[in-house]
Amino acid sequence: MAEAAETLDGWYCLHDFRTINWTEWKAFSSAEKQEAIAELNQLFSDWDLNHQVHEGSYGIYSILGQKADFAFMLLRPTMEELSTIETQFNKSKFAEITEPAYSFVSVVELSNYLGSKNGDPYAHPLVQKRLKPTLPDMGYFCFYPMDKKRQYGDNWYMLPMEERKNLMRSHGQIGRSYAGTITQIITGSVGLDDWEWGVTLFANDPLQFKKIVYEMRFDEASARFGEFGPFYVGLHQSPDAFIQSLSL
Numbered sequence: 342m343a344e345a346a347e348t349l350d351g352w353y354c355l356h357d358f359r360t361i362n363w364t365e366w367k368a369f370s371s372a373e374k375q376e377a378i379a380e381l382n383q384l385f386s387d388w389d390l391n392h393q394v395h396e397g398s399y400g401i402y403s404i405l406g407q408k409a410d411f412a413f414m415l416l417r418p419t420m421e422e423l424s425t426i427e428t429q430f431n432k433s434k435f436a437e438i439t440e441p442a443y444s445f446v447s448v449v450e451l452s453n454y455l456g457s458k459n460g461d462p463y464a465h466p467l468v469q470k471r472l473k474p475t476l477p478d479m480g481y482f483c484f485y486p487m488d489k490k491r492q493y494g495d496n497w498y499m500l501p502m503e504e505r506k507n508l509m510r511s512h513g514q515i516g517r518s519y520a521g522t523i524t525q526i527i528t529g530s531v532g533l534d535d536w537e538w539g540v541t542l543f544a545n546d547p548l549q550f551k552k553i554v555y556e557m558r559f560d561e562a563s564a565r566f567g568e569f570g571p572f573y574v575g576l577h578q579s580p581d582a583f584i585q586s587l588s589l
C-alpha cells in the first residue's frame with residue numbers, strides 16, 4: 342500500500358452558491374424589501390465582526406454566467422458554526438427569493454508533501470495563518486472542485502510517496518511563479534463532499550485564472566491526474582455593494 346500523505350487541517354469551509362428569483366424580489370412590497378435588507382445587513386455585520394476578530398472569515402461574490410447569481414464563502418473553526426450560519430440565512434426574508442445553485446463543504450488543508458519533518462507543524466505561525474486564512478480583498482474569485490485520478494495505470498493513490506512529492510514540488514514551483522498575482526486556498530473534501538478538493542483562487546486580474554489553470558494543465562500533477570468539476574467565476578463584493586445591487 343502506498344503511504345498516505347498527512348494533512349494539516351484548519352477552518353471548515355462552506356461555499357454556498359445561489360440564484361436570485363428577480364420576479365419574486367420585484368414583487369416584494371417595499372416593507373418586505375426593507376425587512377429583507379435589514380436582516381441581510383445584520384447577518385453581514387455579524388460575519389464582519391467575526392472576520393475582524395479572526396474567528397472566521399467570509400467573502401461575498403457576484404457570479405458571472407447562469408450557474409449562479411452570487412456566492413458566499415464562509416470559514417469557521419467548526420461545522421456547527423457553519424450550520425448555524427446556513428440556517429440563519431435560510432430563515433431570512435431574502436433567502437425566500439433565492440434558490441440553491443451549488444454548494445461545497447470542505448476544510449482548509451495543507452499536506453506534508455513539501456513540509457519539513459521537524460517539530461509540530463501546527464506550531465508554525467505561517468502554517469496557522471494558512472490554515473485559518475483571512476479571505477483576501479482581491480477583485481475576483483474562481484472556484485472549482487477537483488479529484489486526482491484513480492484509474493488503472495493512472496492512479497494517484499497508488500503512486501509511491503516519493504513520486505507524489507516530486508509531482509507536487511513541480512506543481513508548487515508553477516504555483517509560486519504566480520506569487521502576488523494569485524492567492525489560492527486548497528480545501529480538502531474527501532468524505533465531506535462529492536469531490537476530493539475545492540480550489541479557490543483570488544486575483545485582481547481575472548485573466549490570471551485562465552493563465553494559471555492553463556499552465557498547470559501541462560504539468561504532470563494536473564495533466565495526468567487532475568479531474569475537474571464545474572468552474573465558477575465572479576467579482577468580490579462588499580456587503581454594501583451586494584445590497585446596493587438588489588436595487589439596481
Ligand code: VOV
Pocket residue numbers: 346450451452453454455487489509512513515516517519520523524525527538540542553554557558563567
Ligand atoms: C498560487 C498558486 C498555487 C501554489 C503556490 C500552490 C502550491 C501548492 C503546494 C506547495 C502544494 C503541496 C503542499 C500543500 O500545501 O498541500 C499544493 C497542493 C495542492 N494544490 Fe496547489 N498551488 C497553487 C495553485 C493551485 C491550483 C490552481 C490548483 C488546481 C489544479 C489545476 O490544474 O487547476 C491546485 C491544486 C492543488 C491540490 C488539489 C493540492 C493538494 C494535492 C494533494 O494531493 O494533497 N493548486 N499546492
